[in-house]
Amino acid sequence: MSPHRLDVLDLTAHRCRELLEAGDVSATELARLYLHRIAAVDGAVQAYLLVDEEGALAKAAAVDAKPRGERLPWEGVPIGLKDIFCVKGMETTCGSRILKGYHPPYDATIIGKLRAAGLVFLGKLNMDEFAMGSSTENSAFQTTHNPWDLERVPGGSSGGSAACVAAAEAPWALGTDTGGSIRQPASLCGVVGLKPTYGAVSRYGLVAFASSLDQIGPLTRDVKDAAALLDIIAGRDPRDSTSIGLPEPVGTPSRTDLEGLRFGVIKEFIGEACEPGVREVFDSAVEMISSLGGVCEEVSLPSVEQGIAAYYLIAPSEASSNLARFDGVRYGHRASGADDLYEMYTRTRSEGFGPEVKRRIMIGTYALSAGYYDAYYAQAQRTRTLIIRDFAGAFDRFDFLVSPTSPSVAFKIGEKTADPLAMYLSDLCTIPVNLAGLPGISVPAGFSQGLPVGLQIIGPHFSEKGMLGAAHALEQRLALPLVPPLAEVAR
Numbered sequence: 001m002s003p004h005r006l007d008v009l010d011l012t013a014h015r016c017r018e019l020l021e022a023g024d025v026s027a028t029e030l031a032r033l034y035l036h037r038i039a040a041v042d043g044a045v046q047a048y049l050l051v052d053e054e055g056a057l058a059k060a061a062a063v064d065a066k067p068r069g070e071r072l073p074w075e076g077v078p079i080g081l082k083d084i085f086c087v088k089g090m091e092t093t094c095g096s097r098i099l100k101g102y103h104p105p106y107d108a109t110i111i112g113k114l115r116a117a118g119l120v121f122l123g124k125l126n127m128d129e130f131a132m133g134s135s136t137e138n139s140a141f142q143t144t145h146n147p148w149d150l151e152r153v154p155g156g157s158s159g160g161s162a163a164c165v166a167a168a169e170a171p172w173a174l175g176t177d178t179g180g181s182i183r184q185p186a187s188l189c190g191v192v193g194l195k196p197t198y199g200a201v202s203r204y205g206l207v208a209f210a211s212s213l214d215q216i217g218p219l220t221r222d223v224k225d226a227a228a229l230l231d232i233i234a235g236r237d238p239r240d241s242t243s244i245g246l247p248e249p250v251g252t253p254s255r256t257d258l259e260g261l262r263f264g265v266i267k268e269f270i271g272e273a274c275e276p277g278v279r280e281v282f283d284s285a286v287e288m289i290s291s292l293g294g295v296c297e298e299v300s301l302p303s304v305e306q307g308i309a310a311y312y313l314i315a316p317s318e319a320s321s322n323l324a325r326f327d328g329v330r331y332g333h334r335a336s337g338a339d340d341l342y343e344m345y346t347r348t349r350s351e352g353f354g355p356e357v358k359r360r361i362m363i364g365t366y367a368l369s370a371g372y373y374d375a376y377y378a379q380a381q382r383t384r385t386l387i388i389r390d391f392a393g394a395f396d397r398f399d400f401l402v403s404p405t406s407p408s409v410a411f412k413i414g415e416k417t418a419d420p421l422a423m424y425l426s427d428l429c430t431i432p433v434n435l436a437g438l439p440g441i442s443v444p445a446g447f448s449q450g451l452p453v454g455l456q457i458i459g460p461h462f463s464e465k466g467m468l469g470a471a472h473a474l475e476q477r478l479a480l481p482l483v484p485p486l487a488e489v490a491r
């Protein structure tokens with residue numbers, strides 16, 4: 001097949017692999033196809049912070065130089081990376097001025113795994129600064145636009161990753177999820193987003209935001225690709241003592257029914273905060289679960305309503321500690337002209353961090369300070385325990401829990417920037433999942449106002465295999481047309 005007849009919009013990572021294996025396309029042709037697509041649409045979408053054309057073509061050429069029979073399964077398949085992973089020698093900014101110009105001297109563990117699998121890195125993707133945000137508007141460099149409506153946000157913080165996959169600027173991408181940052185942008189951009197169980201994937205070489213919550217996961221065009229990428233990156237790593245890996249590879253999901261499965265519909269996530277259009281799509285997804293043989297019943301998890309409050313004490317507390325390392329001495333930006341060390345620290349951090357990051361550092365420092373610790377941080381941890389128990393109770397009765405991923409469709413750029421609390425509400429349905437360390441997936445479930453709406457499936461710890469199977473069954477039945485209207489901007 002001539003590569004000119006290939007349309008990136010038809011490609012998943014599995015399809016790329018098949019074409020490479022059959023010799024219908026070379027790794028170089030495939031890399032060029034995506035580089036052309038990026039050149040055509042990224043001016044409008046602005047998903048990429050850095051496109052590594054040279055590196056991608058060099059890697060692709062190395063793959064092409066190998067006989068096909070000797071290649072690994074995913075060798076030559078391109079991928080996009082959130083700019084939060086350390087890639088040796090490749091600028092890693094985490095969306096922040098303070099890391100501008102930082103070239104890590106080592107690879108994150110997951111990057112090493114991607115390299116070992118032979119993937120081709122297309123570049124680094126935009127994100128909210130230090131992954132704090134739900135819209136990419138907190139990036140120090142650019143705001144990414146939603147491919148379904150360029151006046152709207154792609155969600156965040158992995159908004160660059162979600163928009164890139166939706167716009168077919170890479171067949172798949174990696175993101176991170178601390179409170180919803182994979183699932184919420186996946187929902188808003190009409191792609192699949194998977195947050196694995198806490199501990200499934202090593203965070204060594206991931207710029208840390210809130211260490212008791214952060215997880216790395218795939219953003220893909222379908223469920224099969226999400227499963228494959230998870231199998232590539234999962235595993236215990238002695239360099240991340242919180243990692244444990246998965247009990248077994250998830251394999252290729254093939255399930256097409258939901259017979260024998262019980263689904264709990266989380267009552268607290270379909271209340272007033274949920275837009276009517278989102279609720280409609282969600283209700284029809286629940287009907288579809290039943291039509292596939294699943295049993296759906298409402299379940300109440302009263303403590304999840306405190307999820308946002310607990311998260312906005314725990315995550316900033318951990319962030320205030322994690323971000324102490326950015327002091328101008330060892331990484332990235334250093335303010336010039338200071339008279340003494342203290343002034344250098346102060347000026348570096350004042351210049352280097354954006355307003356949302358400063359807000360979180362201040363909240364976190366306050367919540368951890370002597371005299372306030374018990375009232376704020378410790379109280380939030382007690383709330384977290386209640387949330388963990390509520391989920392555990394629900395999983396005694398149900399195999400999986402479901403909710404909308406986000407209470408709203410993609411909102412307009414600028415709509416929520418003046419009101420941090422309104423922005424924080426975007427993660428109402430996703431945050432409790434991180435607090436409990438559970439796996440969650442967002443799958444496109446339909447449209448409201450012409451914009452994608454995601455369904456969230458939550459499973460017990462390490463139930464990824466079953467969860468992906470259920471997601472696959474739904475995806476096959478839904479068979480949604482997931483091509484955003486970018487034709488008019490493509491150059």
Ligand code: GLN
Nearest residue numbers: 131132133178179180181
């Ligand atoms: N939007 C949430 C926040 O701002 C979650 C971010 C994330 O998951 N990284 O903290």
